Structures are given as C-alpha cells and as structure tokens.
Amino acid sequence: MKLAVASGKGGTGKSMVAANLAFTLAGTEPVTLVDCDVEEPDLHLFFPAAAVTSDVTVPVPVIDETKCQHCGLCADFCQYGALAALPDRILFFPELCHSCGGCRLVCPNDAIHEEPRRVGTLSMADPQPGLKLIWGTLDTGSPHAVPVIREAKKAAANAPVVIYDTAPGTSCPVVEALDGCDTCILVTESTPFGLHDLQLAADVAARMDIPAGIVINRSDGKDEMTLRFCADHDLDVLMTIPFSREIAAIQSRGDLLCRARPEWQKDFCSLFIKCKTLAGVGP
Amino acid sequence: MKLCITAKGETLDSPTEERFGRAPYFIVMDSATGSFEAIRNPFAEGGGGVGPKAAQLLIVHDVKAVLTGQVGGNAQEVLSAAGITVHLIRSGATVRDAFEQFKTKGT
Numbered sequence: 001m002k003l004a005v006a007s008g009k010g011g012t013g014k015s016m017v018a019a020n021l022a023f024t025l026a027g028t029e030p031v032t033l034v035d036c037d038v039e040e041p042d043l044h045l046f047f048p049a050a051a052v053t054s055d056v057t058v059p060v061p062v063i064d065e066t067k068c069q070h071c072g073l074c075a076d077f078c079q080y081g082a083l084a085a086l087p088d089r090i091l092f093f094p095e096l097c098h099s100c101g102g103c104r105l106v107c108p109n110d111a112i113h114e115e116p117r118r119v120g121t122l123s124m125a126d127p128q129p130g131l132k133l134i135w136g137t138l139d140t141g142s143p144h145a146v147p148v149i150r151e152a153k154k155a156a157a158n159a160p161v162v163i164y165d166t167a168p169g170t171s172c173p174v175v176e177a178l179d180g181c182d183t184c185i186l187v188t189e190s191t192p193f194g195l196h197d198l199q200l201a202a203d204v205a206a207r208m209d210i211p212a213g214i215v216i217n218r219s220d221g222k223d224e225m226t227l228r229f230c231a232d233h234d235l236d237v238l239m240t241i242p243f244s245r246e247i248a249a250i251q252s253r254g255d256l257l258c259r260a261r262p263e264w265q266k267d268f269c270s271l272f273i274k275c276k277t278l279a280g281v282g283p
Numbered sequence: 284m285k286l287c288i289t290a291k292g293e294t295l296d297s298p299t300e301e302r303f304g305r306a307p308y309f310i311v312m313d314s315a316t317g318s319f320e321a322i323r324n325p326f327a328e329g330g331g332g333v334g335p336k337a338a339q340l341l342i343v344h345d346v347k348a349v350l351t352g353q354v355g356g357n358a359q360e361v362l363s364a365a366g367i368t369v370h371l372i373r374s375g376a377t378v379r380d381a382f383e384q385f386k387t388k389g390t
Contacts, residue, residue: 075339081332084339084361091364093357096332 002162003275004036004177004184006205008197010168012187013217013241016251017271018165019046020258024268025161026130032159035135036177037167038120038148044135045254047127056136056151057116058099058144063090067111074103074112095143120148122155132159145173153177170197170204178208182279185238185271187215190223198226202233211278213238215271238274239267284314286385287341288378289351293321295379299372301352304334310378311344314386334358341367350381 005018015037022033023046035043044051061074061083072085082096083103094117104112119142125133136152138145145167153176156162166177178184184205188198198214205212213236216223220243230237241247250260258264289306290297300306305327312319322344326333334354338361341349348368362369372381 072339078332080330081326081335081357084335084364086342086361086365089364091335091361093332093335093360096335096357 001160001276001279001281002164002181003272003279004164004166004181004210005187006166006174006178006184006201007168007187008170008199008201009188009194012168012189012194013215014168014187015042015046015165016217016257017185017187017215017241018163019043020256020264021268021272022131022133022163023047023128023256024258024265025163025272026128027265028130029161030130030132030159031161031163032132032134032156034152034156034162034164035133036149036152036164036173038136038138038145038152038173039167041135041137043133043165044123044125046256047125047131047133049125049127049133051123051125053121053123055118056120056122056148057118058097058147059101059114060094060097060099060117061092061103061112062115063092064111064113065089067109069109069111071108073106073108077102077106095141098144099147119144122148122151124155132156146176149173149176153180168197170200174201175204175208178205178210181210182281183211183213183275185215185275186212186235187217188226189218190216190220190226192225195225195229199229202235211280213274213278216240218243236274236278239271284347285311285345286314286348286350286382287311287344287346288372288381289349290321290378293323295319295382296377299350299352299374299376299378299381301374303349303351303354304337304358305329306337306351309337309341309344311341311346312382314348317382332357335361338362338365338367341365348385350385 005014025031035041075083075085080096084091120138136148167173188194288310289300290308309322326336338358350372
C-alpha cells in the first residue's frame with residue numbers, strides 16, 4: 001500500500017496528517033514515512049532520532065578536450081541548453097543538465113563520459129518501533145528536486161506500507177512523488193486559496209489515475225464551498241480536523257496530535273482504513 | 284560586422300525586446316550596409332536553458348555584438364566566451380532606433 005499526502009496549496013497540513021497517520025499506524029504495523037518535500041523536509045522535526053545520511057548524485061557529462069572535435073552535436077541534442085558549443089571549446093552548465101545521457105550517446109568522437117555530481121542527501125532513521133523515516137534534502141542551489149525524490153522513494157520501495165509526504169503545488173516534484181501510488185490524500189483548508197489549489201491537485205491525481213480522498217484541515221465549520229466541490233467531483237471527505245488553538249500549539253512545539261492527545265489515534269486509524277478502501281486493497 | 288538586435292517583430296520598425304533568450308525575433312544586421320535578416324527565435328517558448336541556446340544561435344550566425352535589454356547569467360557566459368559584446372538598449376525603441384543609436388555611439 002503506497003499512499004501519498006498532497007495538497008496543492010502549501011501550509012494546509014500535509015506533514016501534520018502524514019506524521020500523525022504514520023505515528024498511529026506504527027503502533028500496529030510496520031510503516032515507512034517518506035518526506036518527498038526535499039526542498040524543505042520537516043518530518044524529522046517531529047521524530048527526532050539519529051540518522052544515517054548519504055549523498056544523492058546525478059550523472060553529468062565531462063568533456064575530454066583531447067578527443068572533442070567541437071562538432072556541436074552534443075549541444076544541438078541537449079534540450080535544456082546545458083551544453084554550448086563554441087568554435088574552440090564546449091561550455092557546460094551543470095544546473096541546467098537533466099542527466100539524460102544523450103550527449104554521451106550522440107558524440108561521434110567518444111569524447112564524453114559521465115561523472116557523479118552531488119545534488120542532495122538521503123537520510124534514514126528509526127525513530128520509534130515500527131516506524132522508518134526517510135527524507136531527501138536538496139542541496140542549496142540545486143534546481144532539480146526530482147532525482148532526490150526518486151532516491152528517497154527507491155529507499156522505501158520494498159516496504160509494505162509507505163506514506164509519502166509530497167511538496168506543495170502540482171509541478172514535477174509532486175508528480176514524481178505521486179507516481180506509482182495506490183491512493184492519495186489531498187489536504188485542504190476552507191479558504192478560496194485552499195479550494196483553488198485543491199482543484200488543481202485533484203486534477204493532477206485524476207490525470208494520473210490515482211484515487212483521491214480529501215482531508216479538510218483547520219475547519220471553521222463553514223466548509224460549504226469545499227464540500228460542494230467534493231460532491232461535484234465524487235471525492236470523499238475522509239476526515240475533518242477543526243481549527244483549534246490547542247492543535248496548533250501541539251504542532252508548533254514539534255509534538256504530534258496523536259502523541260499529545262491519543263484519542264485522535266482512532267480518527268487516523270479510520271482515515272487509513274478509508275484510504276485502503278479507496279486504493280481497492282480491502283479494509 | 285554583424286550585430287543582433289532582439290525584437291518583438293521581424294522588421295526594422297518592430298519594437299525591440301528586452302529579454303534576450305525569449306525574444307521572438309533576432310534581427311541580424313550588417314553594421315556597414317544596414318542590410319538585415321530576421322531570424323525567428325526557435326527557443327522563445329522553450330522550457331528552460333533558452334539563454335545558452337539562443338547565444339549559440341548567434342555564434343552560428345557569426346554575430347559580434349548583441350543589442351538587448353537583459354541577458355541571463357548562463358547566456359552571458361556563452362556570449363563572453365565567444366567574444367560577443369552585449370550592449371543595453373533603452374526600452375520602447377524600434378530596431379531602427381537601436382541600430383542608429385549603436386552606430387552613433389561608434390561602438
């Protein structure tokens with residue numbers, strides 16, 4: 001069972017839902033929680049533990065100037081402008097490179113080989129029995145989050161139950177995190193912004209053929225617009241979390257709602273069962 | 284010498300374009316005769332890395348100077364490496380204005 005927590009809008013409570021779900025499930029079955037928001041990973045703040053960290057690298061081209069004839073085929077091929085052919089040399093812009101390897105293949109002089117370039121790190125920890133936490137961290141200045149997300153997902157590939165906490169938005173990092181998931185939770189808030197971005201996120205999930213359910217967070221009880229959207233689009237509201245100063249305070253001191261107020265665990269258990277039903281893996 | 288003016292259209296009366304890599308047209312002119320050729324920028328709507336690719340296009344056309352509004356870091360690096368000088372033009376001018384201004388300055 002692979003479950004993603006996404007939102008469209010930032011700050012709706014993805015990490016809060018993902019962390020509490022993982023914390024609760026870990027009490028009964030092994031669960032792996034993956035922080036795919038590699039530009040700003042934060043789940044480890046809720047689960048302090050010693051981590052093992054390794055580098056994430058991508059292959060980038062290195063030009064052998066003794067073999068290069070400056071024909072420019074590599075630069076012509078590159079769709080990302082990462083290689084520029086000058087009459088007497090080739091310029092390489094690593095931050096534009098998508099590591100497709102095409103330049104190496106098209107070089108008629110065998111002048112290009114690939115070397116690893118670090119773009120981020122992968123960390124793993126076992127913060128509590130039954131819970132494995134994995135998070136990627138993109139290096140400052142590295143523009144491509146996707147390779148780091150891919151490595152974080154790979155590290156969790158064989159786990160039976162995986163929860164992916166995605167980045168906000170609907171761009172490549174979110175699509176990469178959603179790819180291959182059985183179902184997803186879309187966390188929203190009852191504001192016009194929340195609804196607008198929920199629509200975008202729901203559209204992405206639908207296009208990727210991933211069944212989605214909705215969690216309304218910070219509900220002030222006036223959720224009519226969101227409920228109407230969900231009804232119109234056949235999206236189930238799986239859970240509603242009230243707008244509460246107490247919950248905000250728990251969250252702000254780095255604690256978890258289900259740890260501080262264990263009575264919430266049954267709500268998150270129920271959320272997981274509904275997700276299983278959505279995913280079609282049975283109750 | 285060949286120079287390039289980034290433009291919104293394909294004639295000398297077209298307004299100049301401030302962006303380099305995403306300029307719709309590159310007007311390549313001969314500074315001595317004033318004859319010109321309008322090159323449609325194939326990278327204008329590209330996803331990314333359009334600056335270096337546009338710079339390479341100018342290298343292929345043997346351009347020695349670019350008149351434009353702003354050049355990004357990567358494009359600037361390619362242009363510098365190729366010895367192509369960059370000259371800023373005021374916004375709101377036509378290609379013809381920019382060309383005359385460049386010639387008057389004698390650069």
